[in-house]
Every structure is written in structure tokens, then in C-alpha cells.
Amino acid sequence: MDHKAKTTNIRPKTVTDNRAYLDKFSAFLGHDDARRVTKDDVRRWRDSLMETGLSPKTISDRYLSAVRAVLTHGVKEFDLPFNAASGIVDNRALPAPIRSKGYSETEAIAILKATFGGSQKALSAPHKRALFWVPWILAYTGLRVSEVAQLQGKRLIEAGGTPYLLITPEDGSTKSGKAWAVGIHQHLVELGLLGMLRDAGPGPVFYEPYPKVTDLSSLKGKHRALDAGMRVAAWVKGLGLEAPLGRPNHAWRHLFTTRSRSSGMDKEARDFMLGSGPIDAREGYGDWPPSVLDAEINRLPRFAVEDPGKRPYRLVGGDDG
Structure with missing residues (x-):
């Protein structure tokens, strides 16, 4: 796994996750020698995982995939004779x-309304901002929660008078390992997103910053932004809503996709802003001007949520940034 991490373009988070699955496999076997692994070993492990109640997708796409990937690397790069x-x-x-798979419109509105109430827990200033803004940004962008939680103030960019957000692996990671732009819905503008990002400064918005010399794209261990995402998920669960598939943050991505279809958003523009790769070479040609992304994102209808003017992340006498 260490050699694969050094010699391939694999995300740090994937390395961390796969190491955890491989450690569990080694514990099951009682050794960590790839040359001694047999098909019967892998099959027995799979069967034992099935007895734990894990879903077929989790077992196949996470646990078994991690073992398969590292053994494939052993076959390609070393003298491992076959992939067991x-x-x-x-x-x-x-x-x-x-x-x-996504929230209903009623559930979404209930969550967005609740953001104005914040949390009674003692939270850091970045986490207070996260409880308010992360659900709103997820609702109007469909981004993965990790991509929003790692956002930095300097990623608010303006081109030709059109503001947009830059999502980049330099801030932590993206599933594709690439960067892309996302349009900003007018409702977010009216709620004060642009001002909040500017006031927060160039650094991280939703977590306490690392030392300036830190390379956020190659962190060892869990990125601090993940804590912000988990705070938001726990807060949503605390509202008493049953999240689709038990994934309170990811449910926004499904709802966004549903609403984009209903509103006639251009599919290529939607997929680009979601960070999904082009289906074929033709979709990979050309660029996406911010003005086009802005027009497409604003095809989405507004959520029927009245703004009471309250921002729970603000301290008495001013904004905490």
C-alpha cells in the first residue's frame, strides 16, 4: 500500500481508508503477507463481513476493493503471481x-429553516458558520460535503462581474482529483454568502486553519474539514429527520440532481458543477464561462424559506468572521 501511494495518483483519503480495510483483512488472516493470501482467504473474509450486516455495496466497493487494488499493484509492480x-x-x-435517495422538498425546507436557529452546543466560530452555511450551499450546488467543508475564502472568485466558487483538491481533496468552478445561486447571494466568505478571509471558512506551510492535499490522517461535515450531519439528525439512506449530507446531492432535471438545467453544466467527469470526449471540449454556470445554476427554483435576518454564527456586536 505504501508503494502504491507513492507511485500512483491516489487520493490521501483513499490511502487512509484502504489502509483501514487492509488492517482488518490482516487481522482476520493473522498475517500481512500478500504472497500467502489465497482465494479461499478472501472468500472467507467476505462471508464473515456479510454476517456483520454490512451492505453488499459496502463490502464489494470498499472492503474487497481495497484488497483487490493492493494485490493488483503487487501483480503489476512486484512478483506476486496472481490477484487472489x-x-x-x-x-x-x-x-x-x-x-x-434525496430529501423531499418539505424535508429540505425544514432543514434550511432550522439553520436560522443554529445549535445550543458550544461550538467554534467555524463550526457555527458550518451549521448555517453548509446545508444551504449543499442545497444549491449538490457538492459533496467534504468539498464544501474544506472551502477557503479565497475560492470566491469573480470574472467579468460574475462570482463563482472554485472547488480544488489543493484545499484537501476532490473525488476526481481535479478542480472546477460552480455557479452561485442568487438566493445564496441574498442570504449573504459573498460577504461571509470575504469576511472570513482567504483561509478555511468552516474549520480552524492549519499552519501556513501545511500542504492540505497530502495530509496524513483526517482533514479537519471532515469534522465540520460530521457536525452538520449530527445536527441534522438532531432535528429528528430520517435522512435518506442514513446520509444526511449526501441526500442534498440527490435532491439537487432531481431539481436540476425538473428545472431544465443543462446536463453537461450540471455534471461539470457536480465535479463529474465527461461521459465521452465530446463533452470534454471547451471551457465553462462563469456567466454560463451562473445562468444554469439560477434555473433552480428558490426554496420557499423566509429569511428572518438572524445569523446564529454572528457574535453579539459583530460578525465572528
Whole structure:
């Protein structure tokens, strides 16, 4: 795993996650020698994981995928004769969905209204900002929560009078390892997003900053932004709402996609702003001017939430930044 991390373009978070899965596999086997791993070992581990109640997708796409990836690297780069994990997956049928993957409009509005109340817990200034702004940004961008929680003030950029957000792996990580621009919905502008980002300064908005010399794209261990995302998820659960698939932050991504279809948003523009790669080479041509992204993001209808003017992340006598 160490050699794969050094010689391939693998995200630091993926390295951390895969190491955890590999440690569990080694504990199951009682050793960490890849040359001694057999298909029967992998199959027995899969069967034991199935007994724990983990979903087929989790077992196949996380646990088994981690073992398969490192053994594939061993076959390619070293003298490992074969990949013992090849072809072994959890083929159980997924349970039939009982509801939408995303929030309903009613649930979304309830969460967004609740942001004006903040939390009664003693939180840091960045985490107070996160409880208010992260749900709103997720609602109008569909971004992954990690991409929002790692946002820095300097990523608010203006081109030709049009503001936009730059999502970049330099702030932590992105699933694709690439950077892209996202349009800003007018409702976010009216709520004060631009002013908040400017007041927060050039550094991180939703977590306490690291020392200036820190390379955020190659952190060892958990990025502080993940704590902000987990704070938001816990806060949503505290509202008493049952999050779709148990993922309170990711449910916004599904709702955003649904609303983008209903509002006639250009699919290529939507996929670009979601950080999804082009389906074919044709979609990869050209650039996306901020003015185009702005027009497309503002096709989304506004959430029917009245602004009471209260911002729970502000301290008495001023904004905490």
C-alpha cells in the first residue's frame, strides 16, 4: 500500500481508508503477507463481513476493493503471481428502495429553516458558520460535503462581474482529483454568502486553519474539514429527520440532481458543477464561462424559506468572521 501511494495518483483519503480495510483483512488472516493470501482467504473474509450486516455495496466497493487494488499493484509492480481477490464480490441483491435517495422538498425546507436557529452546543466560530452555511450551499450546488467543508475564502472568485466558487483538491481533496468552478445561486447571494466568505478571509471558512506551510492535499490522517461535515450531519439528525439512506449530507446531492432535471438545467453544466467527469470526449471540449454556470445554476427554483435576518454564527456586536 505504501508503494502504491507513492507511485500512483491516489487520493490521501483513499490511502487512509484502504489502509483501514487492509488492517482488518490482516487481522482476520493473522498475517500481512500478500504472497500467502489465497482465494479461499478472501472468500472467507467476505462471508464473515456479510454476517456483520454490512451492505453488499459496502463490502464489494470498499472492503474487497481495497484488497483487490493492493494485490493488483503487487501483480503489476512486484512478483506476486496472481490477484487472489479477483472476481470475489458480494453478489447479494440490494434491498428495494423504500423512498427517494434525496430529501423531499418539505424535508429540505425544514432543514434550511432550522439553520436560522443554529445549535445550543458550544461550538467554534467555524463550526457555527458550518451549521448555517453548509446545508444551504449543499442545497444549491449538490457538492459533496467534504468539498464544501474544506472551502477557503479565497475560492470566491469573480470574472467579468460574475462570482463563482472554485472547488480544488489543493484545499484537501476532490473525488476526481481535479478542480472546477460552480455557479452561485442568487438566493445564496441574498442570504449573504459573498460577504461571509470575504469576511472570513482567504483561509478555511468552516474549520480552524492549519499552519501556513501545511500542504492540505497530502495530509496524513483526517482533514479537519471532515469534522465540520460530521457536525452538520449530527445536527441534522438532531432535528429528528430520517435522512435518506442514513446520509444526511449526501441526500442534498440527490435532491439537487432531481431539481436540476425538473428545472431544465443543462446536463453537461450540471455534471461539470457536480465535479463529474465527461461521459465521452465530446463533452470534454471547451471551457465553462462563469456567466454560463451562473445562468444554469439560477434555473433552480428558490426554496420557499423566509429569511428572518438572524445569523446564529454572528457574535453579539459583530460578525465572528
